[in-house]
Amino acid sequence: MTDAGLRHGRASLGLSFGVQGVAFALLVTRIPAIQDQYGISDGLLPVFLAAVPILAGAGSVATEKAVARVRPSLVLRWAQPLVLLALLGVGAGREMWHVAVALGVFGLAVGALDASMNMLGVSLQRAYGRSIMTGFHAAYSLGGIAGATLAWAGARWELSLLASYLPVVAVLLPAALIGSRWYTEGKGAEGKLPDGTEAGAGTGSESAGGALSFKLLLPLCLIMTFAYIGDSTVSNWSAKYLQDVLGSSEQLATVPYNVYMVTTLLGRAVGDLGVRRFGAVAVVRGGSLLAAGGFAVVAVAPGAWVGMLGFTMLGFGLCVIVPQTFAAAGRMFPGNSDAAVARLNIFNYVGFLVGSPLVGALGDAWSYRGAMLVPMVLVLATLVYARAFGPETARYGGGHERPRTADVG
Numbered sequence: 001m002t003d004a005g006l007r008h009g010r011a012s013l014g015l016s017f018g019v020q021g022v023a024f025a026l027l028v029t030r031i032p033a034i035q036d037q038y039g040i041s042d043g044l045l046p047v048f049l050a051a052v053p054i055l056a057g058a059g060s061v062a063t064e065k066a067v068a069r070v071r072p073s074l075v076l077r078w079a080q081p082l083v084l085l086a087l088l089g090v091g092a093g094r095e096m097w098h099v100a101v102a103l104g105v106f107g108l109a110v111g112a113l114d115a116s117m118n119m120l121g122v123s124l125q126r127a128y129g130r131s132i133m134t135g136f137h138a139a140y141s142l143g144g145i146a147g148a149t150l151a152w153a154g155a156r157w158e159l160s161l162l163a164s165y166l167p168v169v170a171v172l173l174p175a176a177l178i179g180s181r182w183y184t185e186g187k188g189a190e191g192k193l194p195d196g197t198e199a200g201a202g203t204g205s206e207s208a209g210g211a212l213s214f215k216l217l218l219p220l221c222l223i224m225t226f227a228y229i230g231d232s233t234v235s236n237w238s239a240k241y242l243q244d245v246l247g248s249s250e251q252l253a254t255v256p257y258n259v260y261m262v263t264t265l266l267g268r269a270v271g272d273l274g275v276r277r278f279g280a281v282a283v284v285r286g287g288s289l290l291a292a293g294g295f296a297v298v299a300v301a302p303g304a305w306v307g308m309l310g311f312t313m314l315g316f317g318l319c320v321i322v323p324q325t326f327a328a329a330g331r332m333f334p335g336n337s338d339a340a341v342a343r344l345n346i347f348n349y350v351g352f353l354v355g356s357p358l359v360g361a362l363g364d365a366w367s368y369r370g371a372m373l374v375p376m377v378l379v380l381a382t383l384v385y386a387r388a389f390g391p392e393t394a395r396y397g398g399g400h401e402r403p404r405t406a407d408v409g
């Protein structure tokens with residue numbers, strides 16, 4: 001693999017993460033408009049919303065099976081256009097079954113897309129010999145901000161869903177297809193790394209031979225779940241919490257999620273530098289403590305501005321955990337990283353499904369201030385499993401040896 005090939009692969013994968021961020025934000029931020037267009041009742045809406053992550057989990061499982069026969073880049077090449085076309089289908093339909101089919105395709109394709117993107121990210125990080133995984137997730141955050149901004153503009157100008165989605169898909173679909181020409185798996189032929197060693201070499205664990213042990217992967221699965229419970233708490237409850245509990249205006253209540261997205265982007269933009277300097281274990285521990293502190297500040301905040309400080313801390317804290325969890329799975333199972341990433345990716349959706357109902361139920365039964373302490377405790381539990389992110393092996397930097405590959409940009 002040449003340096004230019006790695007650079008092109010990294011850029012094209014970054015584009016894919018960004019495109020996915022735009023598409024997902026355009027869907028979730030226009031849920032009220034989707035509900036109005038199709039006449040979906042408040043009672044039926046949670047069924048539609050839950051179906052997407054459930055089907056995404058199924059798509060991730062299917063991807064684990066598929067990559068045993070084809071390259072992850074091929075899965076990604078076809079999953080991304082499906083996601084964009086399904087988004088367009090959501091905007092173009094008129095009957096209830098139209099949106100049901102479109103969201104079903106969207107969910108399955110998103111699961112395949114998320115799994116295959118992170119598979120390629122893990123293998124490219126292995127080829128680089130240093131942390132680059134957080135940067136890909138920064139591209140996703142940037143895409144999410146762009147998508148949310150486009151959704152705001154569509155709502156502001158009272159555009160139909162089709163009028164909002166069609167121009168975006170018309171631009172992103174050909175861009176994604178063209179970019180897919182440069183997708184690159186970091187592993188060389190016959191499962192070898194760029195330095196010529198076997199993919200499973202250099203580890204002392206039972207995973208070195210490539211066998212995927214769910215017992216070994218379980219700590220990372222729990223961390224992924226906890227991180228997404230925290231993330232879904234912010235995305236689903238920050239506005240309501242600020243307005244109903246902290247007494248902010250309706251306009252001010254929309255700010256915390258935007259602040260959270262921006263701080264997530266900023267944290268991920270510098271996260272790889274932190275991993276290279278201090279190691280993944282230290283970065284994840286620091287992020288967990290900062291996120292837990294953010295939830296604590298939100299829970300005890302006397303007013304809206306202190307609450308927003310807490311949500312700002314959450315963005316900086318949570319942003320590093322997910323990409324480093326995928327990277328840790330690749331380190332733990334170097335000979336079978338694709339399957340490990342696909343299985344770990346399922347717990348992304350588990351956390352998303354559990355987080356919002358959990359906080360809502362606790363808020364109704366107890367108090368929303370008290371409910372914020374639950375994701376705080378779960379994020380703190382990441383500290384118990386932090387050693388799963390290390391040690392910083394020779395193959396992944398952290399101040400130690402690096403593979404004998406060129407220092408590509």
